[in-house]
Amino acid sequence: MKGTFQTIEGTSDLLSGTRRPLVRIEVWRHVEDVIHTVMHRHGFAEIRTPVLEPTGLVARGLGQLTDVVSKEMFTFERGDTSYVLRPELTAPIMRAYLQHHMEQKPGVRRLYYIGPCFRAERPQKGRYRQFHQFGAEIIGTNDPRADAEVIAVMMDVYQTLELTDAQLRINTLGDAESRPRYREALVKYLTPHTEALSEISRERLSRNPLRILDTKVEAECVLLEGAPRLLDYIDEDSRASYEALKGLLESLEISFVEDPMLVRGLDYYTQTAFELEHAGIGAQRALAGGGRYDLLAPAIGASQPVPAVGFAAGMERLILAMEASELSLPEEHPFDAWMVALGETAGREAFLLLQTLRAEGLRVGMELGYRSMKAQMRLANRARARQVVIVADRELEAEVATVKDMNTGEQLTIPLAQLADNLIKTLN
């Protein structure tokens, strides 16, 4: 236990054969398969960017004042550059879009990703220092159909995984002009009540007042009921695009609730904002979040805004939700067959036979080292092998193998030349 090395705080190994779905590799593979399939169906192209990015990209992209940038980044210096382990993927994707001049390609860009991210937070349920996100972005248009499409592909992933008990909430944050006007009104309303605010909200009042809207403090929620409404301040374009989005979602029969208190924690969001929540996964209940971020590109150096909308989703939270919703999750894969050999000569022949069966496409296992038949049979059973192929001197002399069906217990003698065909036939 001690003396050996351990995974560092808030990180974990994903393994085969564990009882815990959250770290069971078969569950991850299944979820990833579904994500790739759904994204592919919707015409999104995969993009993989480095785990390491320039610190400046993330700091300017997400905003210096956000908690993620100001206290949750893993950064290090080497030479005269500062590197960061990416805390999210939207800024890196926009960086790639600009770097590879994707705006020069015809039409809009539909991109999706899956990969690890890092945040130096205190771990708890649904929150880890290395965690995994998947997401999709549509870059190059402010058409509200893009907002609807991003939500549609997101919902399709959960739908395909049969996770149907998540709730979608949407809101609009207004554009670059209307948001500051609202911000001003909110500050004006809250300032006389400064005394009633929590310490955290008081600090936000000057730094990022919109974040006060999603407070959990009861007294503040009551106070906010009388606050100016964001919806009353937003510009015509944002309002029209928000109405269009709602109409599209209704037509697509994607159910949602409007939540005027919904705000996002990163600076780059404007207009559409949305979040998908699941009630069964603890305090970190957001499965996915997203929205429009037309201002990200100029924040990281582009000469003009690039209209874009997307979502990001947590893989760990998705798996926790699937577990909470009692969906059946993949276990270790069974074996088609298992080789059992007795003695050194047969052990060598069985090993060669094993390889030819594998070449035929069968999933076949075998213990190495010379153990008793009983021990080998037990291993075959544990591996949930459908059939066992027994080979010893007796069989080899006659050029046959004894094949045992592990469900019925039935045993047959099969000529080696017909072994593969025979195994395949009985599997079907």
Place this chain on the structure above:
RNA sequence: GUGACCGUAGCUCAGGCGGUUAGAGCGCCAGGUUGUGGCCCUGGAGGUCGGGGGUUCAAGUCCCCUCGGUCACCCCA
């Protein structure tokens, strides 16, 4: 970063007010069946009681520090 709870075999846990060889179930290995799994029976291996310090004749048990885990705050996917 703050707080609460928890660290005893590979896993899940038991160990009344400190008392001398630290236990169980499951798992693992072997045997019962000179070539046959799942059930059953028998035996075996496996533990510096997270680490360090202290109190005491005596510490898994009490105290302090430390590391790790879990959950919550905060934050966010």
